[in-house]
Amino acid sequence: MTTSMRSPAKIAVIGLGSMGYGMARNILKAGHETWGADINAARVEALQAEGAAATALAEAAPTLDAVVTVVLNAAQTEAVLFGEDGIVPRLRKGAVVVACATVAPDFARQMEARCAEAGVLFLDAPISGGAVRAASGELSVMASGSADAFAAARPVLDATSATVFELGDSAGAGSAMKAVNQLLAGTHIAAMAEAMTFGMTQGVSPELFMKVIPQCAGASWMIENRGPHIVDADYTPRSTVDIWPKDLGIVMDIARSAKFGAPLTAAALQQFLAASGSGLGAEDDAAVAKVYARNAGIKLPGDA
């Protein structure tokens, strides 16, 4: 009576933003019976138009195999799992929650324990890769949880991800690695913006910067990924400025709890706050370069 991992599962995705919607579509494409939920009803209807179940999630809950939470933060994760109308109390025993938001490791451990009280499995599964890879089903997942949680989450992971890092047998390790990665990713974006605009004050054009630096010791993944956005003056949001006050804020909260001083992260956070505060929050995160350019009185590519 074992269920093949390839047989269709019943899966709900809560949070249909740019990440969650892409994941839900890929779960749907993989042949699973899929429910979507979002505070924005239009997103739910759009997913239904692509084939998602039209029945109420509340009614379907006891039949679900997996619930994927792709909401903004810890508060929203807790609300959708355990708040008023939270889904965990309605789930069957052995169903799994796949929690994808960037949260503190301690919070992930709390959620795992509270799910366990309800007989529900929990996979600490923050995701990385941005909306483009969410859409293509090629996310990276920094996951930790019990072997049962991994097994139950397998249809979700298979449908949405290219790489699953299995980081430990209980919640917390996944979120810890995600926080480490976000610390670096955010800091490297700000460093890229700082270096590129600094170079402009010395006659190094963004184009020349992108020709030389990726071949040198100053290279980073973020330079190669975000640098072209500045060269092309293309701030179409693939990942927004506003991700970083949130994610670097989480990193700084964790760091403060651990009495860990993180001066570079703190400086990067300030630059993203300045970007967000000056109205750039919904632009691509490479727009943090505009803060530097404004402060230095220089014009970026595309500036009048």
Add this chain to the structure above:
Amino acid sequence: MTTSMRSPAKIAVIGLGSMGYGMARNILKAGHETWGADINAARVEALQAEGAAATALAEAAPTLDAVVTVVLNAAQTEAVLFGEDGIVPRLRKGAVVVACATVAPDFARQMEARCAEAGVLFLDAPISGGAVRAASGELSVMASGSADAFAAARPVLDATSATVFELGDSAGAGSAMKAVNQLLAGTHIAAMAEAMTFGMTQGVSPELFMKVIPQCAGASWMIENRGPHIVDADYTPRSTVDIWPKDLGIVMDIARSAKFGAPLTAAALQQFLAASGSGLGAEDDAAVAKVYARNAGIKLPGDA
């Protein structure tokens, strides 16, 4: 009467530290008549034992084709070129100075102009790659200068370098790109140390960090190059902590002159100053992680 670029040239290397000595050896191996100069006579004698000319540099100066300066900074570069016993006034017209120290672009332009007054060519040629690549003849050179300066410097570049970025037709552009690269390289080392030790407070071991992060958006060249030093507790200096107060200091000097605020670089500089000030200056620059570990009360690999 053109001289083939492959015919032996007469070349002096001033400054026989870990970078300069490796370059001088490779110039020697390429078959050029080579002079070495250093305040440490033992370094000069060691080079002579490997085949460098034993005649006095002062006497040889009028016959030299190229002088390579591989000293610590702008002050030493100016001293060896134009100070008491400076070499430029003794050089023949058409000889070239290949200036490898990390300096401000304005300083490089000044040196080019003063060399020109003496009929001497100048290549702004800061180097990158560390002592290992200096020894193997595989440096990267961020070079700018006239076509004549590049042509005259060719035997030096060919003998010492794997990659020569030709960044412009006058001095300054090379040093500008070097400063940009050093901003990023130093900041990325400090960010790596910050992220790795932050991770340790959350249960992410340095080994696990190195397995996961190089495959993620937080990746950098410095993580892949310096991270293993921390995992292996190997602080044998390939590039020392003390490089960074110097090079990030130069970046911050240039930035201040340009009224450019560089908050991440400033934060990284403070961490390297703390490393140097607490006695780690001669260790490998990955030892900046020890500052974070000490401040957070955590033990790095190899700590008792």
